[in-house]
Amino acid sequence: MKIDKVINNNLVRSFKDNKEVLVMGKGLGFQKQKNDNIDEKLIERIYVIDEGEKNSNYLEMLLSNIPYSYIQTTNEIVRFAMNSLDKKLDDTIWLALTDHIFHAIDRAKKGKKIRNALLWEINRFYNHEYLIAKEALNIIEKRHGIRLSDSDAGFIALHLVNAQMDDTVKLQETIEFVKRQKKILDIVKYHYGIELNESSIHYDRFYTHIKYFVRRISKGEKVTKEDLGFLDVIKTKYPEEYKCAQRIEEYVNKELDSQLSEDEIIYLTIHIRRVIEESM
Numbered sequence: 001m002k003i004d005k006v007i008n009n010n011l012v013r014s015f016k017d018n019k020e021v022l023v024m025g026k027g028l029g030f031q032k033q034k035n036d037n038i039d040e041k042l043i044e045r046i047y048v049i050d051e052g053e054k055n056s057n058y059l060e061m062l063l064s065n066i067p068y069s070y071i072q073t074t075n076e077i078v079r080f081a082m083n084s085l086d087k088k089l090d091d092t093i094w095l096a097l098t099d100h101i102f103h104a105i106d107r108a109k110k111g112k113k114i115r116n117a118l119l120w121e122i123n124r125f126y127n128h129e130y131l132i133a134k135e136a137l138n139i140i141e142k143r144h145g146i147r148l149s150d151s152d153a154g155f156i157a158l159h160l161v162n163a164q165m166d167d168t169v170k171l172q173e174t175i176e177f178v179k180r181q182k183k184i185l186d187i188v189k190y191h192y193g194i195e196l197n198e199s200s201i202h203y204d205r206f207y208t209h210i211k212y213f214v215r216r217i218s219k220g221e222k223v224t225k226e227d228l229g230f231l232d233v234i235k236t237k238y239p240e241e242y243k244c245a246q247r248i249e250e251y252v253n254k255e256l257d258s259q260l261s262e263d264e265i266i267y268l269t270i271h272i273r274r275v276i277e278e279s280m
Contacts, residue, residue, distance in 0.1 A: 001038045003029070007060050010068040014038060022047040022059060024071055044075060047094060059095070066102045073143045074098040077136045081160055084132050093163035096171065100159065104152050105144055116151035118175065121182045123154070124198070125211060126161050133157040165215075173218075180214045180255065181207070184248055188272055191244040194279055202274040209271050217258050234266050241272040 005013040006029040007022075014023050025042035049059065063071075074097050082089055107114065116122070123130045133156035141147045162174045185207065189196060196203055235242045245268035249260045 001040075003032055003034055003036045003038055005034060005060075006032050007064050010071070011060075011063055012038065013060065016046065016048070020049045022049065022063065024063075024068075026068060026072075045071065045094065047091060062095075062099065066098060069143060070098055070102050070105075073101060073140060076139050076143075077156075080135060080139070081129075081132050085128065085160075085164070087164065089160070089163035090165070093159055096162075097156065097159050100152075100155060101140060104148050104155075105140070105146055108146050108148055113149065114151050116154040118178050118182070119151060119154040121178050122157050125178060125181055125207060126157055129157040129160040130154065132160060177211075177214050177218060180218070181210050183251060183255075184210050184214070187247050187251060188244055188275070191247060192276060192279075194276075196275055197279040200275065200278040202271075202278050206271045206275040209267070213264075213268075217252055217256055217260070220258065234269055238269055238273045241276065242266075242269045244272050245269040 001014045001016055001021075001023065003012045003014060007013060009030045010024060010026055010028055012023050012029045012032065014021050023038060023043055024045040024047070025039075026044070028038065028042045047059075074094060077097065078089060078093060104114075130153060133153040134150075136156050137148050137153055158171060158174050158178075162171050165174075185196070196206075242265070245265045248268055249265055252258050252260055
């Protein structure tokens with residue numbers, strides 16, 4: 001690859017496979033100029049700029065204002081996360097997380113505190129990602145000498161969740177998913193007037209179902225229709241659970257203007273029955 005533009009000592013613009021890229025590495029742009037070869041041994045990260053993304057001038061300006069140490073911090077966190085999750089994360093996390101860490105540290109240095117109203121739900125719904133985010137706080141403290149809050153760990157966890165989705169989802173959408181998941185759990189708890197047994201296997205299965213249910217419904221997808229010949233049996237045998245599932249259907253209809261199929265309501269009824277059995 002050849003340098004198209006030197007942005008700073010650690011960041012250059014280039015082209016790879018006919019796509020515009022930002023190439024990062026300590027000293028990569030030092031005393032370099034356009035058309036010089038890029039020293040591949042110094043490359044730490046290549047960021048491909050999607051056609052539908054913000055223009056490259058914006059990204060160049062953003063990255064040129066962030067010290068390279070923050071980029072290295074993000075690289076370490078992302079490497080740790082991919083090893084822990086045993087999966088590749090979408091490249092979008094790299095820029096979003098670098099920007100978040102930079103501004104989070106800046107806020108912390110100025111004594112400004114932020115509150116993550118969904119921290120409890122993030123910990124419960126995405127515990128693995130939250131534990132990784134807690135380790136990210138250790139990495140940040142080691143590299144920058146400042147301890148970020150648990151609220152920041154929650155936001156970092158959401159970035160990790162976002163980067164695992166198989167399509168482009170904005171962080172705000174992920175936050176909305178979590179809010180809807182919480183609302184559905186609240187509907188079940190308030191319907192029965194009890195706290196759910198969060199240590200049970202059926203609770204784990206229920207909220208896993210809810211996670212994918214919310215995402216699917218939010219995207220307008222329908223449950224795969226299967227042979228549920230026992231629909232009437234379920235409605236008759238578990239009328240209270242079916243009624244609770246209908247309340248969830250009412251919420252989905254109001255919140256997302258989406259009508260659940262009878263199959264989906266029955267799936268919810270079965271999950272509700274199982275989790276309630278272990279909570280009463």
